[in-house]
Amino acid sequence: MTRFVVAPQWQGSSSSRAMQLIDGAEAIAGDLPRASTTVLDPLPEAGDAQGTGVHRLSALVRMRALIEDALGSGDGQTVLVGGDSGVTLAAVSAVAGDDLAVVWLDAHADLHTAETSPSGAFHGMVLRAVAGEGEELLRLSPGIPPSRLVLAGTRTMAAEEVRYAAENGLRRLSASDLADPAALAEAVFATGASRVFVHVDLDVLDPAEISGVALPEPFGVPAADLVASLRRLRETLPLAGASLTEFSPSSPTAAVDDLGTILRIIGALA
Numbered sequence: 001m002t003r004f005v006v007a008p009q010w011q012g013s014s015s016s017r018a019m020q021l022i023d024g025a026e027a028i029a030g031d032l033p034r035a036s037t038t039v040l041d042p043l044p045e046a047g048d049a050q051g052t053g054v055h056r057l058s059a060l061v062r063m064r065a066l067i068e069d070a071l072g073s074g075d076g077q078t079v080l081v082g083g084d085s086g087v088t089l090a091a092v093s094a095v096a097g098d099d100l101a102v103v104w105l106d107a108h109a110d111l112h113t114a115e116t117s118p119s120g121a122f123h124g125m126v127l128r129a130v131a132g133e134g135e136e137l138l139r140l141s142p143g144i145p146p147s148r149l150v151l152a153g154t155r156t157m158a159a160e161e162v163r164y165a166a167e168n169g170l171r172r173l174s175a176s177d178l179a180d181p182a183a184l185a186e187a188v189f190a191t192g193a194s195r196v197f198v199h200v201d202l203d204v205l206d207p208a209e210i211s212g213v214a215l216p217e218p219f220g221v222p223a224a225d226l227v228a229s230l231r232r233l234r235e236t237l238p239l240a241g242a243s244l245t246e247f248s249p250s251s252p253t254a255a256v257d258d259l260g261t262i263l264r265i266i267g268a269l270a
Contacts, residue, residue: 057137103233
């Protein structure tokens with residue numbers, strides 16, 4: 001049975017709509033099975049950088065501990081619902097091992113460190129932290145080797161992110177590659193991993209398919225392609241866990257308009 005943990009974190013976001021991530025997480029939570037869903041309270045404080053280049057570091061560290069505690073309180077597969085993408089670090093940490101691959105479905109690569117990030121927002125650093133690099137309090141140790149990371153649907157990468165991906169052998173799939181449902185599964189299988197964690201930032205979708213994302217990028221993945229790719233992946237390798245993040249609807253009505261698409265994706269993960 002799939003468990004759900006909802007973590008309405010906003011402190012890792014660079015968006016002016018960051019606080020609406022709380023509304024988005026709570027809207028999704030309302031459509032999840034109550035008996036198998038744990039909803040964490042949003043932290044009341046913004047947090048501070050504590051002398052680092054990561055904005056609101058103290059709140060991010062505290063929420064990471066709360067998520068890890070919630071994830072560790074039960075057995076079986078868990079889908080973590082954000083909040084911003086920063087929550088995914090805790091979810092990967094809970095299942096990390098030398099047999100795990102991580103799929104990162106996101107319009108943005110999230111491969112910055114505090115030294116290269118233009119915003120200082122952790123949601124742009126998460127995948128680099130999963131690989132074991134970046135701020136000590138917000139990284140896996142040991143990290144998931146880049147050879148077991150698959151970046152998919154990404155349309156925007158800074159020069160430093162392109163360099164890191166190329167030099168470290170990250171597998172990359174374009175949005176159009178996912179029109180073939182087998183492409184994602186084949187890329188993960190090629191890593192040699194025997195389990196996979198899947199992260200979905202909703203801005204991986206084409207903006208025509210979802211309105212409730214703060215940083216949309218054109219030419220994204222159609223929802224039908226994403227769902228088909230996730231289903232094929234689950235037929236190929238066991239799913240160790242998953243996260244779905246970055247839903248920041250502009251209004252309750254707008255949230256309702258997007259929830260059908262979001263629940264299709266959750267269904268493919270769960």
